[in-house]
Amino acid sequence: MPWLQIKIPTLPKYTEVLEDAMLLAGCKAVTLIDTEDQPVFEPIRGTTPLWEHTTLQGLFDEDTDAEQLVDTLNQLIAAEKMHVGTVSAEILEDKDWEREWMDNFQPIACGDRLWIVPSWREAPDQNAVNLKLDPGLAFGTGTHPTTFLCLKWLNDHVKGGEKVLDYGCGSGILGLSALLLGAEQMDGIDIDPQAITATENNANTNNLSPSLFRVTTDVETLAESYDVVVANILAGPLCDMAEAICQRLNADAPLVLSGILSHQASSVVDAYERWISFDPVEELDGWVRLSGRKRQPKGFK
Template identity: 70%
Template sequence: MPWLQIRLATLPEHSEILEDALLLAGCKAVTLIDTDDQPVYEPIRGTTPLWQHTTIQGLFEEDVDVAHLVALMDSVIAAHQLRVASISTEILEDKDWEREWMDNFKPIACGDRLWIVPSWQTPPDAAGVNLKLDPGLAFGTGTHPTTFLCLQWLNDHIQAGDTVLDYGCGSGILGLAALLLGAERMTGIDIDPQALIATDNNAAVNNIAAERYFVTTDTNDLESHYQIVIANILAGPLCDLSDAIASYLKPGQPLVLSGILAHQADTVMAAYSATITFDPVVTLDGWVRLSGRRKAVRERL
């Protein structure tokens, strides 16, 4: 059915009052978006930042009394002396949103071998390595630059028999891609139990045998070493966990890190400088991929 959407352009400090008012008025869903398209990347620990100018969107059933709703919001704004630059309403057409989203999710080439293919589409290269993905749980789909950069690295470097640790595995996209590219075994770890479900689902879609991969939330379940370690998370956790992540590699074995903004690359490399010799930085759309190898003991002395 069609829906009525109301939009209020305001300041972040006023968003909570307006959100509560919309919900009390019968709003079915509230969304906070950036009025000025100002990106907020990795937040300071313990904070939930909003943009300098925030637009609150409320979704109501179509038969709501629009004049009454706008008058109600005006009264809340006046009572609390809020700054609201504008209020607008519109009817959203009735669409099959799931179908529209599916139509817009296309296969992604990640090098000369690897494709990420929506599970409902025919692979464009039947002879390629096709990772079928059904992103029902919101983790990696390959479209984000950090995931794409990691997939490119795997396309170019995975060899038959490799063992891979996917640290912060999310949907399992990286570790499962490694298996399809020839790796022997993959272990994935993530703090979110939903990630384990997503990985299991994606493994089933790709007919990957259960004995070839293992996912867990507990570091005590991990083996002592892997031939490749890949971690696509965020710069802060990558720095905090640098000793732990590097410890899963023997000398000469490769490490791949992403989820890092270009201006954070030096900081992350510094956190690993005692144990990893890095390759040149690879950048895409303001994000970077760091790769390198574990140093020999004599190099660390």
């Protein structure tokens, strides 16, 4: 069904009051978007950063009195002496958003062997290594540069027989791709239980035996060490967990890190260089992939 959409260009300090006002007026959903297309980089822990100029979008039932609603919001803005832009209202025609997303998710070639193929589409190359994927509620489709860079590394370096740890597995896209490329075993870990479900479902879609993979939220259940560790998360957590991640690597085993913005690469390298000898940085659309091999530094346990 169509919706009435209200937009209010504002500043971060006013968003909470305006959001509460819209919800009290019957708003079904509030979204905060960037008014001026400015990036917000990885936040400080415990904070929720907003753009300098933020727009609130609220969806109301189509039969809501738009004129009265706008007037009520303007009265609040005036009473609170808020400096905001013009409050606007428009009818937003309903769409099948799930279908639109599905139509836009196309097969992706990740090198000379590996394709990521939406589970509802035919594989372009039946002779390739095709991971049939339905991400569900978990992150990871291969379209984001961080995921694509990791998939490309797996395509180029998995030779067969490896035991792989996918740290922050999301949809399972990295670890399951490694299995299809010939890895012997994959363990995936994620703090989100939905990621566990998504990985298991995607493994089943690709007819991967449960004996080949294990996914968990408990780091204590992981094996002591692996032949390959790949972690596509964020720079902050990667730095925090550097020693714990490196302890999971066999001697001279490769490590692949992503989810890192270009300006964060040096900080992540600094956090890992005690244990890892890094390859040249790979960059795509402002994101980087770091890869290297474990060395045995003095004092490492």
